[in-house]
Structures are given as structure tokens and as C-alpha cells.
Amino acid sequence: MTVVDAHQHFWNLETGSYPWLTPEHGPIHRTFEPPELIPQLAAAGVERTVLVQAMDSYADTDAMLAQADAYDLIGAVVGWVPLNRPDEAAVALERYRRHPRFAGVRHLIHDDPDPDWVIQDSVIEGLGLLAEAGLPFDVVAVLPRHLEHVPVLAERVPGLRMVIDHLAKPPIEEKGWEPWASLLARAAECPGVYAKVSGLNTAADAETWTGEDLRPYVEHALEVFGPERLMFGSDWPVALLAGDYAKVWRETNAVLSGLPPADRAAVLGGTATRFYGIQEAP
Template identity: 30%
Template sequence: MIVDTHLHLIDRKALRYPWLKGVPALDCDFSHDEYATEARRAGIEAALHMEVDVDPADIAAETAHVEALSKRPGSLIAGAIVSCRPEEPGFPAWLDAVKANPFVKGFRRVLHVVPDDLSEDVLFRENVKRIAGSGLTFDLCVLPHQMKQAMALVDLAPDVQFVLDHCGVPDIKAGAEHPWREQIAEMARRPNVVGKISGVVAYADAGTWTAETLRPYVEHTIRAFGWDRVVWGGDWPVCTLGGGLLAWVAATHALLSGASEEERRKLLSGNARRLWRMG
């Protein structure tokens, strides 16, 4: 069974998502019930909701909305990685309040939609360091050219547990492996970073990719981080841009055909349950 560490839900009646206007294929509602139908068929038994870069005024509302969904009978949602703004002076007080909610498992600030130097800001870095000791994680969602800044942030907050989203966002469609391979290897040398095997189907050619297309990127990420420091994510509904959740799960199993049962367990569920204290 699988723990999906990267689920997005979109409800435009409840929340505002300014960025959706630029991605017509995703500019519609994606509900828990729709996800759960596919997820159960794929063997997914629990999921962590990943913030969807809502309007900043809706950050708290997004957390409350998803937590309410998690309490419905049959919900697969086991927690949330919530949106945050470490660049703002109010972050410490916000962090203290959010830490009291056990539903919150970690934080993310999408960095590829802001200036590259945002994470180099002194206030940003000091606020991220405040997460240390909380048991909560910080997801890094960066483009390959931003990996230098991401590694600097990790180095300045050695007591914070980071998660690198989407295998570092390689350009699979272009077949680009360099300098991505070197960047992943360098990031993986930092013990406070976990690699997330997610998102890659959206970066491949939707009409032609196969498991073998994805193999160099997935295998290199796993090899670099090791089986104890990787987790799996569905990235639904973004994965629908590259074939959908069931196709991604099937490809994952094909890519893991040579792994041991224990290695598969670690990637697909065990590491996530340990990292996010999911029981």
C-alpha cells in the first residue's frame, strides 16, 4: 500500500488560486472524492495534502478547508503540508500558532514563482531556521537553476528537515540530465534533505513517455539519497498533464521491479509514515 505525500485539491468556490488562469488544463475543481476513486484503485491508503499556492489571504482558510475534508468518513487525507511566507515579519507568531495543530505536518513556500533571491533574504532564512525542533518539514519546490540557493538555505538551517519536491524538477521532455544529475548528487550529500519521487510525469512528453523515459531521473534520485531518504508523491491533479495518477503508479511499480520488498516499502509508505509521524 502507498502513502501519497503530494496531493493537491482545488475548490474554486471555497478558495482563490490566482495562478490557475495561466494553466487552463488545471483551472477547474479537483475534489477529494474524484481523487479517492483513482487512489484506492492504485493502492493508496493515505495522503498528505500539499498546499496549492492559494491567494495569500486564503492560506489559513485552505488549511481549515482541507482539515474539514479529512474528518469526513472515508477520507484519505492524513495531514497537510501548508503554505507559509517566511519572508514576512509575522512568520514567528504564525508558526507558533500553527505548530499547535497536529494536522499540520510541514510547510512549503513555492520558490519557482518568486524572484530567485527570495530565499537569500536574511528574514526568510531566519524564519525558516525557526522550524527546527518542531518536528515539521519544509518542502523545497525549486527549478534546476535555483538549486544553488536551495542548497545554501539547507546549509544555513541544518536542524530543519527539508524535502526536495519532484526529483528536483528535471527537464525530462528535453532529455536534459546535466547539470541536474550533479545538482541532485550534491543536494543529497546534505543529511537533512529527503528526496520526493513525484511530479516527473508532468515534465515528460505526455504523448510518448514510458517508464524507461522516467528511469534515469527516478533511479538517480533514489541512488543519490538512498532508500531511507526518499518518499513518493502522486502530484494529483498536476500528474493529469502527463497521463494521470494510475499511469504514474503503474510506472512507479515498473521502475521498482528490481528493488527488494523492504526498499519498496520504504519508498512507498514507510519513510513517509516515519518522517511525518503518521503511525
């Protein structure tokens, strides 16, 4: 089985524009590129990654695809097209789909001032293009409202596969539960919806978190999705806001250690390989 990190980023502050990334972000307000991540993947035994967009721009997507050409470790790229401009999105998708590792689309919906951005008619039309192309949509769900939209999208865009990034950021630090748990379970009732066990450390106490803090939330996700619809992601380098790659890998594995080997293998690579169509590592 190929071990896959289903959610990581690169950015170059000298060549790209990332307005959301300000000096207030401390340790991640700098350039991150593949040579820095490669030894950390090797130490963890991770063979392929899914490189996910960090800005709603063609420039970011083009840079990621160039990195995929240069580094075999990048098994898939989740890029961006203007879903709210369907005619333009169709042209962009036609171009990007020629790249063998262009494997999905994401939009920073949590940065849009309209919490209902993703369910406006033009975006629904854009998402229909993804469904027709067999490309999945990564859902950034930060507000409960974002998670409420997932069943709506499943109904309005038949055939669209979706994956909820970071388990929709459960309220780990405050040890909260609802409405997150019920909304996640409702989303999981839609068979084409998956989720990423990623970005949980930055939802917990940055200084003290361990796998035990994450456990109830991961176990709930396992209960409602099953391992065949869950995938591990590091969310590196954002993960550096609360630890490092090695800790995220170690503590996530501790939470998953009680699973049967086949189920653990699904979360650590099998699900992502199927979902994004990742080829075996060379």
C-alpha cells in the same frame, strides 16, 4: 506497511483564490476535492496521502486542515506560513501546530520573481522557526538556482529537514542531465534532505512518456539519496496534464519493480510515514 502518496493537492475555484491557475492550464482549471480522488487511491492500494498547499495563503491552509478533519485518508498537511515575516509566521505556526496533521510548510518559491527569495535573511529566520518546531520544509525547485540553494539552507539553518519536490523537475523531455544531476547529488550530501519521486510525468513528453523515460532520473535519485530518503507522490491533479493517477502509479511502480521489497516499501510509504509523522491508517 502503509502505502502513502506523499504529494497531492485539492483546490476549489469557487471558494479559494489560486491566481497561478488560469484557463491555459486546461484540464486542471477546475475544482478538485477528496471524493474524486478516493476511488483512484483505492484502485492503486494507496492508504494515506500528504495534502500539499497550492497557494501561499492562510485560506488554502485552513481549507486543507478542514479536509483532513473530514477525511482520514489525509495523513498529513503541508501548509503555508509567511516565512519572510518571521514574527507573523511564529504566531501562525503556534496556531497550526495544534492540529495533529499539520506536518510541514511550503512556499511557492518558483512563482516569486526573485530566484533567491528563499535565502534572504528574513526567510532564513522563518525557516529557523520550522527547525525549532521540528517541522520540515518542502522545497519547490524548478530552476537550477532553486536546487543550488538547498545545501546553503542546510548550512544556514541547522536541524531543518527538507524535501525536494518532484526531484527538482529533471529535464526528462529533452533527455537532459546536467546541471540537474550534479546539483541533486550535492543536495543529497546533506543528511537532512529528502526528495519526492513525483511530478515527473509533467517533465516528460505528455503524450508518449512511460516509466522508461523516468528510469534514469529515478535511478540517479536512488543512488544519491537511497530509498530511505525518497518518497513517491502522484502530484494529482497536476498529473492530469500528462496522463492520470493510474498511469503515474503504474509506471512509477514499473521503475521501482527491481528494488528489494524493503527498499520499494520505503519509497512507497515508509519514508513519507517517518518524514511527516503519519499515523497508521485507521
